[in-house]
Amino acid sequence: MQNFKLKHSIRQMFLAVAGFVVGISLLESGGLANWAGRMEPGVLRSVAVPVAATLNKVLLPLRVGAIREGALDELARIGWTDDAARLARRNPTATRAARVSAAARTAPAPPGPAPALIAAATAPVVLSVPRITNLSPLAPVAQGKPRVVGLTGDSMMAVGLSATLMRLAADDHNLRIVRAFRSGTGLARPDVFNWMDEYPAMVGVDKPDIVIVAIGANDGQGFIVDGKVQLFGTEEWRKTYQSRVAGYLAMVESGGAHVVWVGLPPMRLPTYNARIAVINRIVYTVVSHDPRATWLSSASFVADESGEFREFAALANGRTMRLRAEDGIHFSDDGAGLMSSVLVKWLDPPLEAANTRGPAKPASSAQANPVAIALQANPVGATLSRRGGQNTNQFVKASPALHDLSLADTANDQRKLEEAKSSLRTAAADPLSRRSLP
C-alpha cells in the first residue's frame, strides 16, 4: 500500500504536471505577462508576449493580481519585503517624510542645471570619452556636520565599489553613506526596475550632498517604447536612452547634490565591451553638459595603457593584484579600492591639505552646491592636478588618455590614441603633470 502511495506511474506524473500548468497559469498569469514583456526584443519575445497577454486577459476577471498586490502590501507592512518603492507607498509616515525630503531637495536647487540637462538630453554624442578626469578639491567638512554621500547604481556599484567605499568611510566621522544601489538594474528598462521611483524611496529622508553613480552594465539591450521595438545602438534607441540618462541625472541631483558619475570600465568580452563603449559615450555626453556632475573614468584606474581590459596589474607598490572580478565585468575589491581611496580622500580632504590650498573658493554659480566642482576633462591628454601640495600617485601609473571603443571610428581613435601617447610623454616628463591621486 505504502509502495503504491510513494511510487507513481508516468501517467500520474503527467496529470500532476498538467494540474501544475493549469494552476500556475491561473495564479501567475500576470507574472507571466510581465516576464514576457521584460524579455529582450526577439523571436522568443514575439511569441511569448501575445500568448502571455491573452492568458492574462482571459484570467483578469479572477482578480488574482489585485489580491496579490493587497497581500504584497501586507507583507510590506510587516517588514517582510525590502522593496523601497512599495514601502514608501505603503508607509504614510515615510511617504510624508519622503515628500518633505523631496521638497527640501527641490527647494535649493540652483536654476542652472535644468536647461543644461535639457540640452544634454538631445546633444550630439561625443566620439570619445576621456580617461583622465579631475576631481576638483572639496572644502573641508564642517565640524559636526558630516558630508552625506549617496551611493547609487547597479551591480557596478554593488560589487566591489560600494563595499570598499563604505569600508573606507566607516571610520570617518565626517562622512555618512546612504545606500541606494541594486544589482540587476539599469536605466534602459524602467519597466523592469524604475529608478525614477526607486531612488527617492531608497534615499528616503536623507539628503545626499554628493552622489556617486555607477550604472549601465545591464543597459546594452534593446527595449520597447510605445509598442515599438528600439534595438540597441539605433538612433532612436540612442535618443531614448540619452533622455533617460538625463532624467535620471536631474532626479539624483534634484536636491542640490553634486554627482560623480563613474564611467563603466572596459569589459573582457569584445562584443559586450563595444556596447559598453556606446553607453559610456552617451552618458559622458550628458554628464559633460551638466556643471554639477563630474565624470570619473574608471578606465583610468583599471584599464591598461591602451585603455583595454586588464584583469591583473602590477601596481606602483610592485605587487601584482587582481583589478577585475573573474566575470570580466565587475571590479574586484582591489580594483575598486583604487577608486575608493581616491574618492574618500577627495570627499573628506585632510585639513592640512585644505590649508595648503588656501581658503575654499567662494561658491559662485554653484553656490547651493556643497562643493565646488570644475569638470576639466581633457579628451586627449593627461591633465595636471595636485592635491595637498604633493604628488601622491601611489597606485596607477600614468597612462594614455583615450580608450574610445567605438567600432565605427577606429581610425580616428588610433589617431587620437597616438596624440594621447604623445601628450602623455610630455606629461610624464613634467613631474607636476601627473594625474591627481591621493
Place this chain on the structure above:
Amino acid sequence: MLFPTVEYGLFFLCVLAIAWSLYRLPRAHKAFLLLASYAFYGFWNWTYLPLLIGISLFAGLVAQRIQRTSSARARKTWLIAGVTVCLAALAYFKYTGFLLTSLLAVWGNFAPEPHIPVASPLLPLGVSFFVFHAISLLADCHRGKVKEPVKLGDALLYVAFFPQLIAGPILRASRFLPQLAAPPPPAPPRSSPLSLLIFGPLYPILCAARYMPRLSVRPYLKSMRVNRAFLLIIGGLFKKVVISNMLATRLVEPVFSVPHAYGRWDTLLAIYGYAAQIYCDFSGYTDIAIGCALLLGYRFPRNFNAPYKSASPQEFWRRWHISLSTWLRDYLYFPLGGSRRGSLRTCVNLMITMLLGGLWHGAAWTFVAWGGLHGLYLITHRLWNRMDWPPLVEARSSTAWLWTSRILLFHAVCVGWVFFRASSFEIAFDVFRRLGAGGAATLATGPVCLVLFLGLAGQYLPQRWRNGFEVQLGRWPALARGAALAVALALIEFLGPSGVAPFIYFQF
C-alpha cells in the same frame, strides 16, 4: 539558465514532455537529453560549449581505451594521462591568475616582482563540476567499477546532463551510467484529451519523425517518486528563493561588506546567517536538481543530510556536500593512502585532501584557509577520539555530550564560513574583531530572524515527517497534487524578493 527562473520552468516542461515521448527509443531519448543539456548550458554562453563537449568526449574516448586495455600498466598510463588533461584544463581556466599572482607574490618577498603581464581566461560555468565528472568516469573505468563498455553518447550525457551540470551533485559514473544503459521505463500516459491538449502541438512533430510511441499505461515505475520530486523541487525553491535570498541581502551582505559598521550582535547574526544562507542556497539548488532528474526518471545521490546536526567533523563531511566529500575521499584521500599508513600519514593525507578541497571551491587563499581549518578539525577530532579514558568514553555517549558537540561543531564550522565568505583575510579578521565590539542588533528584524531560524532549525525536522507528507500527498488526485505544487510555487514567488541573488556555487 538558472533553476528559479521562468525560462528554466518552460524549458523543463518541454524537455519533460519530449523526453518521455521518446522513452521507447533509448537512443533518441538520450540524444534529445544531450541536446537539451547543451541548450541549457549554451543559454548562458555558447562559447564554452566546445570545452564541455571536448572534455566529455576526451574522457569518454580515454575511458573506452582504459576498458579495452588489458595491461594494468597501460591502463594506469591512460588514466594518468586522462586525469592530467582534465586537471590541466581546470587549472588553466580556474587557477591561472591565482597561481601566477601567488608565484609573483612569493617572488616579491625576495626580489622586486618581475613585470609579467598576468591574465586569466573567463571561467566557464560549472567547469569544476564537469571536470570532476570526467575524472570520475576515468577512475571508475580504471577500477573496473563500470561493468558495461562505455558508449560515447552515454559518456557525453553523463558529463553534461543538465540537472547536475552547473552545480552538481557530482554523480559517479559507476552509478549513473547503468541508469542510461537500463531498458526503457514503462510507457508514458495514454493519449487522454488532457495530455493531447497540453502536449498536442508536439505530436505532429514526433509522429512525423516516427518517434511517437504507442501510448499506454503500466502503473509501475520504481524510480518514479513523483511526490518526492515535487517536495524536493518546492523545498529547494523555498530554501533558495526565500531563505537564502533574504539572509543574503538583508543580513550577510551588509555585514561582510563593511564589518566595522556593525556591532557584535549583528556580526554574530551575520555569521549564523551565512551558515544558513550557504546551506539553503546550495542544498536548495541540488534538491531542485535531484527532483528534476527524478521526474525525468533518473536518480541522483543525496547531497545534503542536515549537516548542522553533526556532532563531529567526520559526521559533518558525511552530511555536507556528500557527493563532493565522497569524491574527494575515493579519488584523492584513498589514493594518497587514506588511513592505512600510520597516524602521521593519515593526518597529512587529511590535510592535503581538505586543502585541495578548499582550493576546488575557489582560486583564493581564503578558500585554502577554509579547507585547512577543516583539515585541522578532522585531525584534532581523530586524535581526540583516540583518548580512551573510561569516564570520557562514558561521557561521550550522553545526550548532553551530543548537544555540546553539536553546538561546538556548528560554531567551528561557522568560523570556517567566515573565511569562505570574506573576500580577503582582512575582512575575515575584521569580522572576528567585531564580535568583541559593542552596539545594538540593527539588522535583527522579525522576518530575518524567522528565516534564519527556519534555515538552521529546519534541519532538525524529523525525516519521517517528510516521508509521511509524501504518503499523504499520494492520496490526493494527481491533478490536485499538481495544483498544490502551483500554489506552493506562487507562494514562494510571492514571499521571495523581487530579484534573485546570485547563486553562490556558480563560481566553483
